[in-house]
Amino acid sequence: MPTAQLGAIHAALGKWNPRGEGELQLTRHNWQTMVDDPARFRALDVWIWSP
Numbered sequence: 001m002p003t004a005q006l007g008a009i010h011a012a013l014g015k016w017n018p019r020g021e022g023e024l025q026l027t028r029h030n031w032q033t034m035v036d037d038p039a040r041f042r043a044l045d046v047w048i049w050s051p
Helices: 003-013 028-036 038-042
Strands: none
């Protein structure tokens, strides 16, 4: 994932973290959100490959 976009990725996932610009902790729910709407995350330079 592009680290320059972490804040935007946090926002797209509806997450809040005081260190949101420097780290991202993904949960299964977050992964499912990205898999369900890959175009939204591609716009943030995140590419999803699902099994």
